[in-house]
Amino acid sequence: MKPLVAIVGRPNVGKSTFFNRMIGERIAIVEDMPGTTRDRLYGDTDWNGREFTLIDTGGLELGGGIPVGQVGLSGQPGDIMNHVTSQVQLAIEEADVIIFMVDAQAGITAADEEVADLLRRSKKSVILAANKADNAKRRLDAVEFYALGLGEPIDISSIQGVGTGDLLDLIVEALPPADEMEEEEEEDIPRIAIVGRPNVGKSSLLNAILGVQRSIVSDVPGTTRDTIDTEFEYEGRKIKLIDTAGIRRRGRVGAGVEKYSVLRSTRAIERADVTILLIDASEGLAAQDTHIAGVVHEQAKGVIVVVNKWDLAQQQRRDEREGKFARPDDEIDSAEHYRVTLAEDLKFIPYAPIVFASAKTGYHVKSILEAALHIAEMRYLRVPxxxxxxxxxxxxxxxxxxxxxxxxxxxxxxxxxxxxxxxxxxxxxxxxxxxxxxxxxxxxxxxxxxxxxxxxxxxxxxxxxxxxxx
Missing domain, CATH: 3.30.300.20 (K homology (KH) domain)
Incomplete structure (x- = not known):
């Protein structure tokens, strides 16, 4: 098992910029706007022959505030930030070493002091990194971070790359000895990507499969803006789940954060073996759904079409019948009619199974996972x-x-x-x-x-x- 190194700190101190430089590719979204990163991001890197996994986290604001431009799940400030905080705390619990990143340009803030207090109580190995030390003056000013009580700060510039080698030396030195980490052979792990339009329940499905709160779940479209890879075991078999940001049609993609999210979601399809295409049962198939299915088909990926929120669609149908509940056979007829209509609209992927499910109640969630694993096996079938x-x-x-x-x-x-x-x-x-x-x-x-x-x-x-x- 590779040791884990988590990057934590308040919003907009440059955590994602450092993460991308260390991983060597633009995995984390980087914007000059606090709160861009919300979920945990994982990436493997190495230094001086020692491999480890880096975790990028959302910005911590323990006072309950919310970055400018953000809206809470219930319309009140702080809702999303509460989710972000829980994700960061999970990263801290998982990590073997923590990089506490602060802003050398801004100096010590009240939020820095709150995060420092949280890290002192974690009893974890913490390395204090003063980022944005882009000139000699800022490097001298970085000494003020001694006051946080977490040891000597190391001044770096994630953009310029200055000091990052020294920081990596400290990280490797703080890692547990290699002989204490379990070595694990590389395996062909099925990679399953959950894709679909915004707000169809992708993160909810991932959480239903895992049974834990792994990704942020909300009814705000676009809450997940980074792809999230989660590795777990199901009946003794390892699986990697990829939760993605909602994909919009190209003409409707905005600049900045959403633009990078769409690119990342498309790349997630590229590196997946099987895709779970989620469709909102109450809304039916939309042009965006067809676009996503087209991307999956062009790349010859495995695919399951999942009609999510089927319980809500059935309830709507009952309401339309003026309070008269449909008989079980009526509901079956309704599902078959939906299936026939959906298959006609997606006739370019006639090989895709259609599953009616509810991520919220767990209905057919196990069936989705088992179908995905069967499709993954089909992709490795060799014909004499x-x-x-x-x-x-x-x-x-x-x-x-x-x-x-x-x-x-x-x-x-x-x-x-x-x-x-x-x-x-x-x-x-x-x-x-x-x-x-x-x-x-x-x-x-x-x-x-x-x-x-x-x-x-x-x-x-x-x-x-x-x-x-x-």
Whole structure:
């Protein structure tokens, strides 16, 4: 197990900038606005041959305030900040070493003193880092942070990279000895991304699966703005869950924080094996849902379409019946009608199973997880070349390829090139002669023969080389 190092401090002291520099990529959102980071972010890094996991956290405001521009969950200041504080406290509990980051430009504030008091009581190893020490004067002024009672402050500049090497030396020195950490071999862990429009219940579903308050849950759209990776075990099998920010259509993406959230959510789809596409049952399928499904399909990912908040939709249906409760068979008919309509609107992903669920009540949550694991297994299915070509030749006998530009298509043989996603290469006389309808026909025949339920597959057509033609 890699040791954990948490970065904590009040809002806007540069925690995310430091996190991104250490990880080597822009994982955390960086904006010159307090409160941008809300959930915990994890990233692996190493220094002097020692690997550890860095945790970026939201800004602590223990006085109950809320950053400028933020709104509480109930419309009152402090609601979201209470969630942020609980997330930071969890990070402190998890961490082996804590970096307490302060602002050398602003000097000591009342919020710094409150955080320092919290860290002293944690009994954890704390390194005091005075960030934004971008010039000689600020580096000299950093000595005032001795007053916080957490030892000698180290002055750094996360933007310029000044002093970060010295800070990393201190971190590695404070880590538990390597022989005390359990070594764990790298495994192929199924990666499942929860995606969907804002406010469809993605974080609620993640929490329902885990049974713990891992992500901030609220009814404010866009509460989750960073992707959140959570690794856990289910029936002895390791799984990585990715909770993402709500994705909006490109034309509706605003600047700043939301822009980076959309980019991050798209990247989350890219690195996932299986995606859980959440749809709000009471609102039905929207253009944004179709857009997300299109992204998943283009990248040939596994996908489950989950109609969330199904309990609320059923209650609305009962209310529409003027107080007359629907019989169980009426509710089944309603689900089947919904399923048929949804399948028609998402006909470009006919392989995707549709599950009706409620993250709030836990209805069908276990079924979602089990379906995702089955799809993950399908993505690693390998088809013997001999059996593959039997199926292909039978498909050709049943339906000859469409003639394009007077040149008939000839398929010589096929082979499976890779898994995750399953990719099949067809060697032909002319790739340009492959009509999209015939490609879809071949895909359907492969699915009929080998399954691949829930996952996208790729078909590639290549000309046969002269050596192969002989």
């Amino acid at each position: 070349t001999s059996r593959l070509n039997e199926v292909v030749q039978e498909a050709i006998r049943r339906h000859n390829p469409t003639v394009i530009r007077t040149k008939p298509l000839k398929i010589y043989y096929a082979t499976q090139a890779r898994v995750n996603p399953p990719t099949f290469v067809f060697f032909v006389n002319d790739p340009q002669a492959v009509h999209f309808s015939y490609e879809r026909y071949l895909e359907n025949r492969l699915r009929d023969a080998f399954g691949f339920k829930g996952t996208g597959i790729r078909l590639q057509f290549r000309p046969r080389s002269r050596n192969e033609a002989r």
